[in-house]
Amino acid sequence: MxxxxxxxxxxxxxxSSKLVCHMTNWAQYRPSDGKFTPDNIDPFLCTHVIYALATINSFNQISPVEWNDEQQFVRLNSFKNVNPDLKTLLTVGGTVNGISPFVAVVAKPESRAAFIKSAISYLRTHNFDGLNLAWEYPGHNGSPQDDKERFTLLVTELSTAFEDDARDNRRTQLLLSANVAALAPTIERAYEVDKISPHFDFINVLTYDYHGSWEPVTGHNSPLHRSSLDSGSHIHHNINSSISHWLDLGAPAEKLLLGFPTFGRTFRLTSGITSLGAPANGPADAGPYTRTAGFWSYYEICDFLPSATVEWIPEQEVPYATYASSWLGYDDKRSFSSKVQWMTANHLGGAHVWTLDMDDFSGTFCSAGAYPLINHLRLSMGFPPKxxxxxxxxxxxxxxxxxxxxxxxxxxxxxxxxxxxxxxxxxxxxxxxxxxxxxxxxxxxxxxxx
Structure with a gap:
């Protein structure tokens, strides 16, 4: 107490801290109490809300994905009438036929210019405060290696255009951010960190998905530190290693946001061993609301925990839970507190949460009120009462x-x-x-x- x-x-x-919260436009299709729309947002919970996801069409222009995206934009941005300090951004990216649309955008100066012009117009038209880039990742997944340098050009040109737009139209300058990789080999192949960092208002490091059901043994989704069981490249599959690498490559600490997941990743145990590093084969059953094998939302986790055995991993400062053949690595209030302490000690710019819609946003499942994880994160970061x-x-x-x-x-x-x-x-x-x-x-x- x-x-x-x-x-x-x-x-x-x-x-000076940011608490940036992502929401997804596909959460509206989850059944029953899992359905999430902008109407479920608490306008005083986060400093920034990022709407995911819009795409880019063949003319290098921003284009909505869902039939009702533009209606949802109105509902989201109406919360700024309730909380004038709230900032909203639009995530653009994803994939089209397995390839990022940014591959075509960055290929030529004229295609970058078309995208940038479209972005400014689209963001202003729909009352967003900024743009969040979601390219996973330059130089990967069908993107040629030269896209590392082309991404730098895109970011630099976007930043300049946002400055010009603000000056010429006497408007508040649009914000620019990006979701970026957490693992060192990907970072080095994808980004010129020292060149892109100055142009971003903040950088969302994706410090989760370090381990999952694609691996033959259990591992935690978002560990703070390495485990003594880690070997080879896995010694870097943790928050401390990821953020340290971004810092070593020249990213300012105050630009980096630490990722806080409101979901856990599951495994199917294949023996009587239930510890970290236990043999596994594939995921546990999909959750009844997220309906995607391999991970559960926090509100689905709340339904699982009463029958499960919960353990703490002292080395990594995160919990896991097991029941029968299901193994779950997840985050709770205690692990969020540990991560906030680490984040503060390393002078980072704040936190970003993936996602609003996977916390217990309605307070239906966890008996701890609405948004129990994010509210705890907010309190732990020292924000004033809402x-x-x-x-x-x-x-x-x-x-x-x-x-x-x-x-x-x-x-x-x-x-x-x-x-x-x-x-x-x-x-x-x-x-x-x-x-x-x-x-x-x-x-x-x-x-x-x-």
Whole structure:
């Protein structure tokens, strides 16, 4: 309890941090309580929301993927009327017949120019604040090796065009970001890191999918550190190694965002061994809502855990769970806290979450309220309390409203009820309750025994 309270003192640390949350346009097709649309978004949860995914047509112009994308854009961007500080970006990329459309875009100066002109027009028309590039990856999957340098040209030209657009039209400059690889061989083949980094507002490092059912033994989806069981190239399949490599190649720490997955990856055990590194063959059954073999959303994980055996991997600071022949490597509040501590110690620019729609966004499954993982991440990063959506009574003035007027930000005792305390933030008052049996002590600014 004391540790959680101390997090409240980190409010100032969040002032320059980003909490960027991705949403997907295919989540609307999940059944029943798994269906997600922009209407499910909490406008005060994240600093930025990125809408995935739009594509690029044969004329090098941005094009929607789903029949109702442009209607969903309106619903998403309407939240900026509720929270004017919220920023929205559009992810563009994916694949067409297995090939990234960026291969054709970067091939010639005129095709890059057509794409850039289309991007500015499309983003402005649909009220987005920026563009997120999703090319997995230059120099891979049918993309020629020269695309490493061509990607640099695209990023540089986009940045310049965004600057020109802002100046010429007296508009706020559009943001530019990208989803980028986490493994060293891919990074080195795909990017001129020192040349592209200055042009991005932030860089989303995909620090998950390190291990999965394509491998013959169990491994964690998103480990913080290497395991003593790792050998060969697998010693680099972890967050610490990935971020260190980006830094070594010249990326500024404050541009890098650490990826936080709201999903886990599954394996099918083939023996009585259930530990990390246990023999496996393929994935466990697909989840009933995500319906894709090999991974489960966090809300599907919440349904699995009560019958499972949960273990912690101390070396990697992440949990796994097993039941019968199913093995699951996933993230929980404890592992998110560990990653935030590591992220803060390494002075990164913040976090990006894949995805909003795989957390328990409705609070239906995990008995921990809506968005339990992302809300915990937000708290761990030191963001201030979210505004309440419940209007105060209009008939009688709330005596608590003036408690924090003129007071510095911080925690204060409530003389009328020692089991509660006040948090003041920019003049606003928030009432918190101590855990049962504890009272608030002003001497330590914490809840403790009487």
């Amino acid at each position: 004391i540790i959680s309270l101390l997090l409240c003192f980190c409010l100032s640390s969040a002032s 505004p309440t959506t419940t209007p105060a009574p209009t008939t009688t003035k709330d005596p608590l409203a003036d408690i924090c007027r003129g007071r510095p930000d911080g925690l204060y005792e409530n003389p009328a009820d020692k089991t509660t305390y006040f948090q003041c933030h920019v003049g606003n008052t928030y009432l918190h309750h101590c855990q049962s049996g504890l009272i608030f002590w002003d001497s330590c600014k914490c809840c403790d025994w009487p």
